[in-house]
Amino acid sequence: MRPWKVEFEEFVRARSHALLRYGLVLTGSADDAADLVQEALLKLNSSWRRVRNKDDPEGYVRTIMARQHVSWWRRRRREHLTPEVPSPVHQDEHELGEIWQRLRALPARQRAVLVLRYYEDLADEEIAARLGISQVTVRSQASRALATLRVRTMHSRGGGDDI
Amino acid sequence: MTSEEKLAQALRTIADRAENQDVLPGMMAKRRCRVRRRVRGTLAAVCVAALGWGMLVVWPAPPTVDTAVPGGNAVERVWPQAVFTMSGRSRPLAAISATEVLLWAERGTLEVYDAASKRSRTVAALPQAPRYLAVDRERVLWLADGHAWIAPLRASGQARKVGPIAGENVDRIALAGQDIVWSAPLDGVWRMRIDGGAPERVAKSKGLQLVEWPWAADEPLEVHANPARVVNLQTGRTIKIRPASGVEGLRCGPTWCTGKRGEDSIVQRSDGSWNQVHQGLRGYPYRDRFFTGSGEIYDARTETTVTFEGAKLGTSGGRQWSAGSGVIFWTQGGGVRVVNLAAVPQP
Numbered sequence: 131m132r133p134w135k136v137e138f139e140e141f142v143r144a145r146s147h148a149l150l151r152y153g154l155v156l157t158g159s160a161d162d163a164a165d166l167v168q169e170a171l172l173k174l175n176s177s178w179r180r181v182r183n184k185d186d187p188e189g190y191v192r193t194i195m196a197r198q199h200v201s202w203w204r205r206r207r208r209e210h211l212t213p214e215v216p217s218p219v220h221q222d223e224h225e226l227g228e229i230w231q232r233l234r235a236l237p238a239r240q241r242a243v244l245v246l247r248y249y250e251d252l253a254d255e256e257i258a259a260r261l262g263i264s265q266v267t268v269r270s271q272a273s274r275a276l277a278t279l280r281v282r283t284m285h286s287r288g289g290g291d292d293i
Numbered sequence: 294m295t296s297e298e299k300l301a302q303a304l305r306t307i308a309d310r311a312e313n314q315d316v317l318p319g320m321m322a323k324r325r326c327r328v329r330r331r332v333r334g335t336l337a338a339v340c341v342a343a344l345g346w347g348m349l350v351v352w353p354a355p356p357t358v359d360t361a362v363p364g365g366n367a368v369e370r371v372w373p374q375a376v377f378t379m380s381g382r383s384r385p386l387a388a389i390s391a392t393e394v395l396l397w398a399e400r401g402t403l404e405v406y407d408a409a410s411k412r413s414r415t416v417a418a419l420p421q422a423p424r425y426l427a428v429d430r431e432r433v434l435w436l437a438d439g440h441a442w443i444a445p446l447r448a449s450g451q452a453r454k455v456g457p458i459a460g461e462n463v464d465r466i467a468l469a470g471q472d473i474v475w476s477a478p479l480d481g482v483w484r485m486r487i488d489g490g491a492p493e494r495v496a497k498s499k500g501l502q503l504v505e506w507p508w509a510a511d512e513p514l515e516v517h518a519n520p521a522r523v524v525n526l527q528t529g530r531t532i533k534i535r536p537a538s539g540v541e542g543l544r545c546g547p548t549w550c551t552g553k554r555g556e557d558s559i560v561q562r563s564d565g566s567w568n569q570v571h572q573g574l575r576g577y578p579y580r581d582r583f584f585t586g587s588g589e590i591y592d593a594r595t596e597t598t599v600t601f602e603g604a605k606l607g608t609s610g611g612r613q614w615s616a617g618s619g620v621i622f623w624t625q626g627g628g629v630r631v632v633n634l635a636a637v638p639q640p
Binding site (some may be wrong): 150154155160 | 319324
């Protein structure tokens with residue numbers, strides 16, 4: 131048995147749940163999350179011997195997932211695929227349900243920017259590197275997404291009630 | 294308007310609801326499809342169809358149980374007393390008795406749920422679900438903040454801190470009468486009285502990892518290597534592991550093991566006298582008897598395979614489910630469907 135294969139499988143078993151969690155908030159669907167994780171791991175597998183020597187193979191996978199998700203979303207939008215997916219939100223969780231519904235409705239890149247900023251807790255510079263876009267684009271995408279979600283940012287102290 | 298904190302909290306809440314699943318079979322199925330597609334120029338649709346059957350048994354040599362084909366062996370039919378549905382805001386952590394499971398409720402509490410009365414009672418409130426825990430019929434034990442915590446399941450009473458539990462890599466704990474026991478990879482099994490005191494290594498446990506008290510094994514760090522022995526730390530009885538031909542990565546209780554031969558999952562007796570292909574089954578047996586895999590539970594003692602077909606299919610064709618100690622569960626119809634293996638009678 132080749133050691134690198136062992137290492138790879140250990141990595142997958144140790145980190146797959148965390149990647150599925152990330153995939154769910156990125157895609158909005160458990161099935162799409164699993165699909166995305168498998169796709170990203172397939173790419174990681176083919177370059178494992180190179181990537182394992184770097185500090186952060188998980189960061190590599192998460193980068194692939196974010197970019198792949200945006201790419202799939204563009205393709206699927208062209209195919210007009212709008213599948214109904216089971217919601218992870220319970221019926222009586224009105225506030226959470228509303229936020230989630232609006233998040234799911236965002237274009238993939240805007241949603242990815244929000245996930246990277248508020249779930250992954252990355253700085254704009256890191257988000258730009260992960261998505262392969264400029265920091266200016268990160269900020270503009272985040273701004274549009276937050277406006278769509280009607281999210282009050284830390285910088286604007288304007289009034290208004292919570293959703 | 295909402296706030297950034299609420300958005301971050303919403304994302305974390307949703308992420309917490311992602312169920313774990315074995316993604317390797319789906320990944321391998323995708324790879325096989327792409328290789329075939331490159332070789333034969335096959336249509337993508339063929340691969341999509343094949344992914345759904347990626348778990349089918351193909352190893353021809355030993356007796357084979359085709360575990361991927363749905364049949365009349367649904368868990369609801371074979372073990373009806375072991376299946377129940379509970380609130381979608383909870384997830385079971387461990388089987389306690391034939392009717393009771395320990396669960397984690399989203400409001401941040403450990404609770405005992407009785408499937409017969411459909412009622413639960415709170416055991417402890419915690420900031421997060423414990424990662425490592427053990428139960429017996431009277432107590433629950435978990436690790437947090439470098440200590441063990443123990444709480445009564447039936448009588449009222451506060452959780453009590455015991456320890457500290459030394460070692461950063463402790464990943465197995467158990468209740469053993471008036472002792473708590475724990476182990477970390479290659480570090481042997483340690484014990485401490487439940488009312489505190491100095492930790493001491495359990496005799497003849499050097500290099501062993503807990504399997505299910507009082508059994509421990511010399512589990513290798515390398516996932517494809519095989520252990521050589523399983524030891525009863527109370528009696529000293531030692532069982533030598535004899536891997537079936539070509540099987541690697543064995544994980545064994547005293548009687549049964551699972552391992553891999555190529556891409557096939559194998560269930561074998563620890564002494565090597567019997568083996569069979571059961572696709573998708575991995576890990577240690579629960580109560581030296583039950584193995585769980587892709588949409589099925591295998592009872593090695595009675596050679597019974599049951600399926601849980603209510604769990605939805607993932608994109609790889611496998612069922613999406615999670616497991617705790619003696620409990621297997623999945624979301625179904627807004628609730629959580631649970632199989633409590635402690636409710637399956639002894640043969």
